[in-house]
Amino acid sequence: MSSYMEDRLIEETAIALLRRSVAVLPPDVLAALEGSLLLERDPTAKRELERIIANVKEAGACTLPMCQDTGLPVFFAKMGFAVPGFEEAVARGVRRATEEIPLRKNAVHPITRRNTGDNTGKGMPYIYYSFEASDHIDLTVMPKGGGSENMSALAMLNPSAGIAGIKRFVLETVVNAGSKPCPPVIVGVGIGGTADECMALAKKAVLRPVGSRSPEPEVARLEMELLYAINRTGIGPMGLGGDTTALAVHIEYAYCHTASLPVAVSFQCYAARRAHARIYKDGSVEMGGE
Numbered sequence: 553m554s555s556y557m558e559d560r561l562i563e564e565t566a567i568a569l570l571r572r573s574v575a576v577l578p579p580d581v582l583a584a585l586e587g588s589l590l591l592e593r594d595p596t597a598k599r600e601l602e603r604i605i606a607n608v609k610e611a612g613a614c615t616l617p618m619c620q621d622t623g624l625p626v627f628f629a630k631m632g633f634a635v636p637g638f639e640e641a642v643a644r645g646v647r648r649a650t651e652e653i654p655l656r657k658n659a660v661h662p663i664t665r666r667n668t669g670d671n672t673g674k675g676m677p678y679i680y681y682s683f684e685a686s687d688h689i690d691l692t693v694m695p696k697g698g699g700s701e702n703m704s705a706l707a708m709l710n711p712s713a714g715i716a717g718i719k720r721f722v723l724e725t726v727v728n729a730g731s732k733p734c735p736p737v738i739v740g741v742g743i744g745g746t747a748d749e750c751m752a753l754a755k756k757a758v759l760r761p762v763g764s765r766s767p768e769p770e771v772a773r774l775e776m777e778l779l780y781a782i783n784r785t786g787i788g789p790m791g792l793g794g795d796t797t798a799l800a801v802h803i804e805y806a807y808c809h810t811a812s813l814p815v816a817v818s819f820q821c822y823a824a825r826r827a828h829a830r831i832y833k834d835g836s837v838e839m840g841g842e
């Protein structure tokens with residue numbers, strides 16, 4: 553494949569991913585919402601969940617955005633081979649998607665608040681990179697709504713705070729957030745690393761399918777304990793009370809300095825949008841598998 557073709561392929565794939573992600577809720581998230589509806593005991597919460605489920609199904613059927621906030625374009629790229637101009641091709645895809653889908657024009661200069669009108673700008677779209685030896689690129693988009701992103705939090709705890717300190721910080725963050733991240737939420741928790749790495753771990757944790765558990769038993773136990781505790785807060789769907797505050801808690805961790813215990817929380821709202829494509833070196837593209 554020529555680099556011109558690769559370029560076009562990345563651009564078109566970015567548009568297709570954005571189109572799919574804003575309209576079609578991943579099946580694991582929809583199944584978790586439907587499962588919560590069966591278990592929910594609060595009548596108001598049940599009604600809210602029914603409305604949320606009806607809304608996302610309608611959006612999927614009409615291929616229309618499930619929320620007016622179509623988010624900031626955040627991508628995760630696992631690169632099996634290099635494509636010259638990759639970032640610019642993704643940015644072109646974002647610009648065209650903003651017009652063609654259309655998407656809300658969310659990206660502004662942080663100081664002047666000038667809106668570029670196309671969801672791009674310095675550092676935007678944001679792309680997390682990782683690398684592997686393969687014949688393909690895995691490209692995932694996670695449009696990130698402002699309501700959930702605004703509730704993100706980082707604490708550099710004293711290591712003596714231990715697991716109790718981690719739990720306290722996560723729970724306090726969820727309680728302080730209340731209705732603002734549009735619950736039921738997926739709570740991504742990063743533990744360890746450096747401060748910036750910890751925040752990135754929390755964001756990546758949000759991407760995991762709902763229902764997945766950490767393969768490490770002590771981490772999986774902490775995920776379950778936190779999910780149970782969060783759902784006992786009574787915040788409920790859209791903050792109106794009930795049993796269903798979170799659909800999942802996902803934890804990712806990294807080794808950290810012996811003097812540090814960083815903990816980060818990233819929220820994803822009920823509109824937990826993500827879409828994935830695998831782009832092969834021969835020019836073929838597989839959509840789905842998110």
Ligand code: SF4
Nearest residue numbers: 619697699700734821
């Ligand atoms: S937090 Fe999510 S559901 Fe709420 S307004 Fe933002 S994008 Fe929409």
